[in-house]
Amino acid sequence: MTMRRRIGSAALAAATAALLAGCASGPQVTPITTMPAPRPSGTAETRALSPAVQPAGEPTELASGLDAPWSILRLPDGATLISERDTADVLELLPDGSTRVAAHVDGVQPSGEGGLLGLAFLPEGDWVYAYLTASDDNRIERMPLTGSPGSLGLGEPETILTGIAKAGNHDGGRLAFGPDGMLYATAGDASNGDRAQDKASLNGKILRMTPTGGVPDGNPFGTLVWSMGHRNPQGIAWDSVGTMYASEFGQNTWDELNVITPGANYGWPVVEGVAGDSRFTDPVTQWPTSDASPSGLAIVSDTLFMTGLRGERVWSIRPDATDAPTAWFAGTYGRIRDAVAGPDGSLWFITNNTDGRGDPRSGDDRLYRVALGTT
Template sequence: MWAVGVIALILGLAGCAQTPASAPTSDPGTVEPVAPRTEPSSSPRDVTGHWRVADGAVTVASGLSAPWAVAALPDGAVAVSERDSGVIRVVSPDGQVGELGRIEGVVSGGESGLHGLAVLVDGERHWLYAYHGAADDNRVVRAPLTPSAEGWRLGPVETVFAGIPRANTHNGGRIAFGPDGLLYVTTGDAQNVQAAQDPAQLGGKILRLTADGEPAAGNPFGTAVYSLGHRNVQGITWTADGAMWASEFGQNTWDELNRIEAGGNYGWPEAEGRTGDERFLDPVAVWATAEASPSGIAAVGETVFMTGLRGERLWAIDVSGADAEGEPIVVLDGYGRLRDAVATGDGGLWVLTNNTDGRGDPREGDDVLLRVPLGPVD
């Protein structure tokens, strides 16, 4: 492994109420919410305007198996979660792939396994957070990152938040620290569609937590729940103006990009796509499910980049305030299923493919990490 400098935040975190964090085995101390570092960042605050893919994508690393999330590390290195193995890979700036560590307790099956990653810097301490499926639930865990002569080491794993419903499909799984320094976690309805409308249940929600897994002060329901009425959110990000956005899998008709508001109800299962029903918040943009099946999203300036699994393309959506400016635009295709996108902080994106299932597919190990350069729209 290589020496790595100070780590900065990238993909987030998830978790919702009712189950407290377990006591850490090594008493690392309380991690207070802190403003996230912005180098790299989900959307650097000094970057504005609209952005597009400037040149062709470059393959940085290959041989990944069922990868799910990217978290940026310093000096161009990145961490990548593998859904089925529970292993976190680390990719050096020159494309060498190593192993950062394994999250014990990951139980994969169906769409569940090791999902989202996020890195938190708190003074001299560095933490890696992960969302994963366990035997009976989905949960958020964290582990300290400690430096060594060979690079970063992953320390003992502790549970931050547990009790999120798990099923064969619709497990959510994206986590991210927001501009407020709090941890946001997306959950799926876990095939219990009515749970999405019940603010007392964790399924079909976006949660907002402290770094220690407690419900954040000021949450709209007095619990970990931040928004409700979601089917299966797998992407969250923030544009330069601080607005929060989420990508959501539809059922048979419409996939969605939503602007997220505290206490907002996004309609599932009563509404899918734009309905005009005043009880719910309509999406900013919609796609036929064959064109999207969206997962990770990233923002640069006022442009949201959204990956498509079934759609096998990267979309660019220019936004302003609560609205989209014009129609979504395809800016990258030809790489198969796209699972995640993360802003590099220096004018590009990390984009992760997901063409292998990790369970004996003939193409297993063929997934790649792409670096996609961006340029501003004139």
Template sequence: MDRRQLLTAGLLGFTGAVLTSGCSGAGGVRPSPSRDGQRDTEDTGRTAVEVIASGLNVPWAMGFLRGGDALVTQRDDATIVRVSGSGEVRTVGEIGDAAPRGEGGLQGIAIAPGAEDAVFVYYTTDSDNRLVRLDFDGRRLTGPRTLLRGLDAAYNHHGGALVFDADGSLFVAVGDAAEPAVAQDIRSLNGKILRVDTEGRPWPGNPFGNEVYSYGHRNVEGLAFDGAGRLWATEFGQNKRDELNLIRRGGNYGWPEFEGESDDPRFIAPKVTWTPQEASPAGLAIVGDRAYVAALRGRRLWEVPLDGESTGQPASHLTDDYGRIRAVAAAPDGSLWVSTSNTDGRGQPTDDDDRILRVIAG
């Protein structure tokens, strides 16, 4: 389906929310850079793409405060900025022992539900990947206090996604650190999705008596819950297929025995797959009955209809209009916030990259 058909069909739609249709602007029109505090809006008929913030340094993940501002991690300078809906960007914290390299650095962020004074981040040091807790007084982040350390790190495959569930447990995606075999070893924390409490301890009832919740993962950079409490994850494949997975307690997702589709009963098959050229999926957000997947190499935003545990035909949006798309998050007002990743060494940045976009009804 091409862009004109997407615009007519109105596929990018939140149920009862503000975003009702959406492809990128006709003819590939892009908003001009922000100037003098002015925010540019691209009107695409029934949908607008608004540049909230620009000049960021690989904005990797976003966590929303109740008032609508977002805390945003910047991977390569290891700072956390507070971004308001009106476009104000203010640095509120930094991680002094972070050591950005390759695909690592300051990555995931999650705010404890009902307790905005507790902020959790995942990052790379000189020797490992770590999960830490920061204290937040509304103005500055202080700490960190280390909860998990010794997670193997390499040039790539760090994982890094964080998400809380309704019970207050924290799910942590840890990559295989370019050592595929560890993904099948339930004693290792690499190549896994972990479930821990806010002190970093294994959540009661975890399937293997440690932090591991699911295994057989290569590199998960997106985690999100649907309205029924089901956990979904995006996962980078190697050369064949990228994945959107429905995560089950104790489930084995097959890496490195297979990537993409499989009918092997030992492994849980993905719900959706793409080629790496189409996707290289990073962030994930779910609103209503739609999952939204940020695609780096694919340079687009994928929309996947959800029907319980089943998925419909994916549709792509914003294709090639903003370059590499890394993070996507559901804002309290019902819009989507989307970050670009053109300053990560693999993109072609414009003068105002990287940017945070808000996709809203026009």
């Protein structure tokens, strides 16, 4: 039977919150509230969101024996690459469920939460992008994809961005190309919250850049900074109408799901979670840190799927709903690091029990696939 539980919503008013704290038995999750829905440049019409979907049946295992996997990259030809944080290997998934090392990324110096992190792909030129921790900083490199499925490789790296401060934690590390063709990257505060409020710093930000690392037109401060006031964002995704979302680790109280708009300030380290402070943009959903510690974020049929590390579950969130998010597979597979849209409308996700913070099971870590159906 599918591991599913419904989480009740928490009110934001202080009196109601206090009442709920005294009588509710489960964790409190702030539900989706009214969201802005920025459109991609040049898109004037308003379109309806796709029908909501949810897991249908139990996940099936696609691969096992992974070592602290961090990012799943599905390529247009159907091939799949997986980054391993501590080995600095990029693995290729083979049809029989085994993996092979497609490339080892030189210059990676894993430490704490740093190492080989997010991957992204640019079809124009067949470039694979990687966010990695080097000797002095976090940086972004790109490498040409070589070979064909079953024998993929990566060519000589080209560095497109350096100077993102590194630390043993709060490194960010997610990469994704947006609907505008620009490359977006999440950069944590590297354990220094003041950086998040410093417009001159790359840290504590979501960055937007051209495929070669330049500052594109439309960036709000004339720099690579797209949004600021972040502690440790690790998931980014866009729905079909162009709304950008990011999942973010809180410190002790609230993890967040944010709608990202250019130039917005999300408050860290001044505030954490919903604060009602006009200087900052509140999250649209928040969770107690014990129930989320969110990392990867995927959107399938305009339904958000957010992975939880400490929470050991996948959350589904519907942007046009007023009810609270739904937790799936809670405690069944351990820590869950990343999720992506799979073929045929499915969802793929990877566990992260071998990263030094989990409780590895025989065969961990694993890549899973779960079918999705309409609600």
